[in-house]
Amino acid sequence: MNYEQALDYIHSIYKFGSKLGLDNINYLLQLMGNPQQGLKVIHVAGTNGKGSTCAYIRSVLAEQGFRVGLYTSPYLEEFTERIQINGVNIPKENLAEITTFVKEKVELMLSHGKNHPTEFEVVTAIGFEYFKRQKIDYLVLEVGLGGRGDSTNVIDAPLVSVITPIAYDHMDYLGDTLGKIAFEKAGIIKANCPVVTYLQKDEAMEVIEEVSKAVNAPINIAPIKEIELVSYDDSGQCFHGFYGNEKIENLKISMLGEHQIENAAVALAALNILASVHQIPISKKALYDGFMNAKWPGRLEIITRNPTTVIDGAHNVHGMQALAKTIKKLYAEKSMTLVIGILGDKDVEGMLGEIVPLASRIILTKPNNPRAMALDKLAEMIGVYGKTAKKSISISNAIQEALDCSTPDDLIVFCGSLYMIGDVRSILKEKK
Incomplete structure (x- = not known):
């Protein structure tokens, strides 16, 4: 074969x-x-x-x-x-x-x-x-x-x-x-x-x-x-x-x-x-x-500057805590656009609690995996934090929306699932 x-x-x-x-x-x-x-x-x-x-x-x-x-x-x-x-x-x-x-x-x-x-x-x-x-x-x-x-x-x-x-x-x-x-x-x-x-x-x-x-x-x-x-x-x-x-x-x-x-x-x-x-x-x-x-792609990896665009494979609470800690340390002054997609069998509530409070704008998308959480359900869970989120089933559309709503001084973070991060990385590299 x-x-x-x-x-x-x-x-x-x-x-x-x-x-x-x-x-x-x-x-x-x-x-x-x-x-x-x-x-x-x-x-x-x-x-x-x-x-x-x-x-x-x-x-x-x-x-x-x-x-x-x-x-x-x-x-x-x-x-x-x-x-x-x-x-x-x-x-x-x-x-x-x-x-x-x-x-x-x-x-x-x-x-x-x-x-x-x-x-x-x-x-x-x-x-x-x-x-x-x-x-x-x-x-x-x-x-x-x-x-x-x-x-x-x-x-x-x-x-x-x-x-x-x-x-x-x-x-x-x-x-x-x-x-x-x-x-x-x-x-x-x-x-x-x-x-x-x-x-x-x-x-x-x-x-x-x-x-x-x-x-x-x-x-x-x-x-x-x-x-x-x-x-x-x-x-x-x-x-x-x-x-x-x-x-x-x-x-x-x-x-x-x-x-x-x-x-x-x-x-x-x-x-x-x-x-x-x-x-x-x-x-x-x-x-x-x-x-x-040593390199390990997709883990707190900076893909582009102006705006600073970071992809991270954080897909559980511990990983999301580490991501949030780094954002606070390095980018506390930046306004953040969060693009997130999560598998439904994860501790979604715990993950959102770490990262959503840091976001100024939120875009939801679905990892390319049958276990991906439905966007309506994810939006409902984010609503607990008094925030609204745009929904984009297509990862490529979510990327473009994030770029469109962010200024060169902003921070864009993609996280929630390794299955999503790989697609994001490929698309962003093509846009360079």
């Missing part, structure tokens, strides 16, 4: 839904020769900050000269973004070839009376096969959902298990308390394998510590409280942090938001484990260059 046929096949599997559990993916991978075995993996779970943390780790290792695979989800603009080596997306012809191979194994699996794998299981299998064929040095592997039953959790012994901030999200799958959610995230912790975690809230921290202790996994809490902010504007940030017991001064990152400094601190702690426990050489130059050059 060609690339378009491969994508059609992958997306056609969406109808099989999302299932947590490893039986299906293990069976499929076994038929493929277990391509995941032998890969040297940095496994990253959490509610927020997974992608950015992965980006920092990948960037530093690549600066050191290694071939580093990166597996993430979802994608923003191109499906091939999900499977990368050193920042280069999987070539379309490779995706087509490997999808053909995986499809043959899926059909064999079905002939054995097994259930059809989900879309995420198939894509994960494609990723493992690509990374094996390309003989990468390391794989930075982002969990899709949860951890314990996530398809990426088929790996045996990661070099380090990383857990980023845990918050309320996907509660229908993961549980309705931080403890239950943390238990699912902590499922990536393996016996005797080091763990690096963000300094979680007590309820989540206790669970992670219990799981780590039960399997004799050494736990390392990233030194978030020791961070010293040096400078911060909308071109980037500079801070002092720690790399093991060593103070790293004037580390610069281009990603915006104080939460990105915390994500960087978690990544630093993980990199220190790679160097100190696994003897992977990481130079100071690779650290500084890797953090400065």
Whole structure:
């Protein structure tokens, strides 16, 4: 099959839904020769900050000269973004070839009376096969959902298990308390394998510590409280942090938001484990260059100036709090046009409470997803704040309306769903 046929096949599997559990993916991978075995993996779970943390780790290792695979989800603009080596997306012809191979194994699996794998299981299998064929040095592997039953959790012994901030999200799958959610995230912790975690809230921290202790996994809490902010504007940030017991001064990152400094601190702690426990050489130059050059599109990303136009994938309350905090810090003097679209299964009320009070003008649109909240319902919820909102089913029309009603001195913010942000990013880039 060609690339378009491969994508059609992958997306056609969406109808099989999302299932947590490893039986299906293990069976499929076994038929493929277990391509995941032998890969040297940095496994990253959490509610927020997974992608950015992965980006920092990948960037530093690549600066050191290694071939580093990166597996993430979802994608923003191109499906091939999900499977990368050193920042280069999987070539379309490779995706087509490997999808053909995986499809043959899926059909064999079905002939054995097994259930059809989900879309995420198939894509994960494609990723493992690509990374094996390309003989990468390391794989930075982002969990899709949860951890314990996530398809990426088929790996045996990661070099380090990383857990980023845990918050309320996907509660229908993961549980309705931080403890239950943390238990699912902590499922990536393996016996005797080091763990690096963000300094979680007590309820989540206790669970992670219990799981780590039960399997004799050494736990390392990233030194978030020791961070010293040096400078911060909308071109980037500079801070002092720690790399093991060593103070790293004037580390610069281009990603915006104080939460990105915390994500960087978690990544630093993980990199220190790679160097100190696994003897992977990481130079100071690779650290500084890797953090400065790390990018994670669609997260507090400035697309244009005059007006300042920001896109952010904030899609839960924790993410919206981080976005609101950054707006207050960097753009308090600007009048803001908010363009927002949200999936209906999110904590919409909580998300709106963080961002709507900051907006002078509001435009509603629908992410390209069947779970998108109806605009009438969203408008009704915004009305609680004494504000009215324009409704635009078309994302492109919403963008144009935002540009039309904003002056060069204003701020335009697009947020609410990663599914929307990818479309916004593509359209805005074309308008440049």
